[in-house]
Amino acid sequence: MSTATLPRRAWVQQIMGLPVSVHVRGDDPDSAEVRAGVEAVFADLRHADAVFSPYRDDSDLNHWARGELEAEAADPAFGEVLTLCERARERTDGWFDPRELPDPRTGTPRFDPSGLVKGWAVQRAAGRLRQLRGRSWCLNAGGDVLVHAEDDHPAWRVGIEHPDDRAGLLHVLERRDGAVATSGTAHRGRHIIDPTTGRPASAVRAVTVTGPQLLWADVYATAAVARGPGCLPWLNTLEGHAALLVSASGLVQVTEPGPAPSA
Template sequence: MTAAVLERRAWVEQVMGLPVSVHVRGPRPGAAADAVARLFAELRRADAVFSPYRDDSELNRLERGELALRDADHTMPEVLHLCGEARRRTAGWFDARGLPDPRTGRPRLDPSGLVKGWAAERAAGHLAGLDGHGWCLNAGGDVLVSDADGHPPWRVGIEDPAAPGRILRVVEVRSGAVATSGDAHRGAHIVDPHTGRPATAVRSVSVRGPSLMWADVHATAAAARGSLAGLPPGYSGLLVARDGTVTASPDWPG
């Protein structure tokens, strides 16, 4: 099947405080509607469990002592374990502990730097049965794609942090993820876990790899560290420094 005859359909919802879009291309993209609905439902459930902004989320109830971990959603222990694993894999540059509460500024547990990629990756499992179709899931700029035989690669734009809305680079991806962390949209929200102060050495870091969750974790860790050192095999990065200098891993495409 050539790109000229591929039909496309897109869905967009506001979930987890972010615009989330799903693009499907293939012979009958409309047939994906039920799978996409289940995808969005799973993201909304993850938000109900892990949102640091919702007073009624299980995460906030756990923080306030109103909910015991044994009584929480079954995914809570999984995510807390993954946060510990992320801290280990990044030599402490990703740490969900002691982060400032987005509403009060007080230190707290906030796994949202891992949860978005984790939840999007889980939700994308609902698209796995779309034989002959490719799809792209974009969760607030973090992108996970899958193609089908004969389809062209997806083209993922990397935003210029100095001019949001302008594309700095374009990377072609057939299967896998591209995640970006930085201060272009949310200000200096990434914390150096070793000092407890905002990490300001870089404007943005984009990481490409097979897993969206781990690409997002490593992008956040690289932004906190201020360099691309520490990316594991299979992952590559593009870093924009505070002065606008752009550095790429040797294996970054293009």
């Protein structure tokens, strides 16, 4: 069945300061079951924002940071994210480190797990879509994408935006399942911190990582930007992942075998 003949429906909401879209293909994509699943995705993401937003004074994260809330008394997911942040720091040899990051409002050093929370929250919320049997779906949160295609449906085509030309694409991937995550300077400037200097990383314009889980694809992309152009050998060691890197000079490099279309 071709993409053109599949019924489809899309929804978009602004959550976590990002456009979040859900695209569904398959029989009756506007059914009550599908609409309930999509709304559950958005509700999960709004809840994650309420718990972990560094911008909201009433978030569990900020209550905890001010010493007003013990981690054990916070939302049940709070301790899970703290554990994942430490695991991410270990997996990336310290290049992903949420400690001592500048507060997005004041610039004061603080603990900020935002670089992990989005991928984690989107991956968890996608569980609602996996319950929609017979439908293919794409969940896109500000350019970080998680997809699933049914066996008799076409693969999804995911464009990798050119960091110097938002209207242009560096590459188009075909994916049946899994994640595509991009970190870099195109949309938020030099916001990723080099943990060895405490200064914004500037040697890489963008890194796109593909893999089975958005949580880790996003973490690895962020760590790669912090690490700089020398990250390619490290990216090559990540089993099940592939990457495309654009240096500050515009040089494009890929891991072996590169972010090729998935089978």
